[in-house]
Amino acid sequence: MAQSGLKNPDAANRELSAAEAADPGNVRVKLEQARLEAGAKNIPAAVSAVDAALKLQPTNVRALMLKGDLSRGTEGLAKALGYFNQALQIDPxxxxxxxxxxxxxxxxxxxxxxxxxxxxxxxxxxxxxxxxxxxxxxxxxxxxxxxxxxxxxxxxxxxxxxxxxxxxxxxxxxxxxxxxxxxxxxxxxxxxxxxxxxxxxxxxxxxxxxxxxxxxxxx
Structure with a gap:
């Protein structure tokens, strides 16, 4: 969804908003939103979305990896490394x-x-x-x-x-x-x-x- 969303971000945002309204606790939807925002270079919104996903599911490997990816530019390499370490502790x-x-x-x-x-x-x-x-x-x-x-x-x-x-x-x-x-x-x-x-x-x-x-x- 995120990849196609880069071609039509408005439609993707509408689809994700509808999905989130139907199921506010859906971690997958929040991760798709984070990827879409990251692809659009809206990093604060991407970080907010992935943080929401991790709050719901702290051991989600995909969320931890995306958080590490985003952290490279926002929190530094050492902080990013910590998220990748957490992901690999769960899925070596x-x-x-x-x-x-x-x-x-x-x-x-x-x-x-x-x-x-x-x-x-x-x-x-x-x-x-x-x-x-x-x-x-x-x-x-x-x-x-x-x-x-x-x-x-x-x-x-x-x-x-x-x-x-x-x-x-x-x-x-x-x-x-x-x-x-x-x-x-x-x-x-x-x-x-x-x-x-x-x-x-x-x-x-x-x-x-x-x-x-x-x-x-x-x-």
């Missing part, structure tokens, strides 16, 4: 929560913990696209640009429209000069240019799980 094998927490660890420069989460993901899905992307970010940070390029190649185009991955590979239409991708025969086939813009190029802060939910990677 939740792939989206593992990816979200790993991305948060990457942003916090806690690579060892990020890799521990990614190890769990790769044990089941060895070529998970978003997991490969996060590992590529960490490789690039250490100067292993060839290794990072190899990991991104293994995504087989799954993240071609995911902006952080595009930026990492130098294909961002907004920042076309941030990264330089050279021929694979070069000694350093994939190396960032040291510009002011490149300082944030490896940030994994954008929600990876949101990318999956919004259709920026394959099902």
């Amino acid at each position: 094998g939740n792939f989206e929560a593992l990816i979200e927490r790993a991305a948060t660890y990457v942003d916090l420069r806690r690579e060892q913990e990020a890799r521990a989460d990614l190890k769990k993901v790769f044990a089941v899905v060895p070529d998970h696209p978003l997991g490969l992307y996060l590992e590529a970010v960490m490789r690039a940070r250490t100067g292993d640009y060839a290794g990072a390029q190899g990991l991104m190649t293994r995504t087989k185009g799954a993240l071609d429209k995911y902006p952080p991955a595009m930026l990492l590979q130098g294909r961002s239409p907004m920042r076309p000069t941030t990264w330089s991708r050279r021929r694979s025969t070069s000694a350093t086939p994939w190396r960032p240019r040291r510009t002011r813009r490149s300082r944030g190029a490896c940030m994994a802060r954008r929600s990876c799980a949101r990318a999956m939910r919004m259709g920026r990677s394959p099902p």
Whole structure:
């Protein structure tokens, strides 16, 4: 509903308002409202809706993950990490929560913990696209640009429209000069240019799980 709501927000809002009036305690409706508001960049309203969902159902994993996602920009990474931790205490094998927490660890420069989460993901899905992307970010940070390029190649185009991955590979239409991708025969086939813009190029802060939910990677 949230994805179609972005195309017709007025109709989606009317539908959600009617659903909430019919069942005020419906957590799913409140989460859909939160996603719709987040998609419209109305973050305070999104936070209010997800808080209402958590008040009704404090152990709802989807609500905790969405709260963590929103908290990145409103309360900071450390606070967001707490929500992902809660979600994984309830559902330890939740792939989206593992990816979200790993991305948060990457942003916090806690690579060892990020890799521990990614190890769990790769044990089941060895070529998970978003997991490969996060590992590529960490490789690039250490100067292993060839290794990072190899990991991104293994995504087989799954993240071609995911902006952080595009930026990492130098294909961002907004920042076309941030990264330089050279021929694979070069000694350093994939190396960032040291510009002011490149300082944030490896940030994994954008929600990876949101990318999956919004259709920026394959099902």
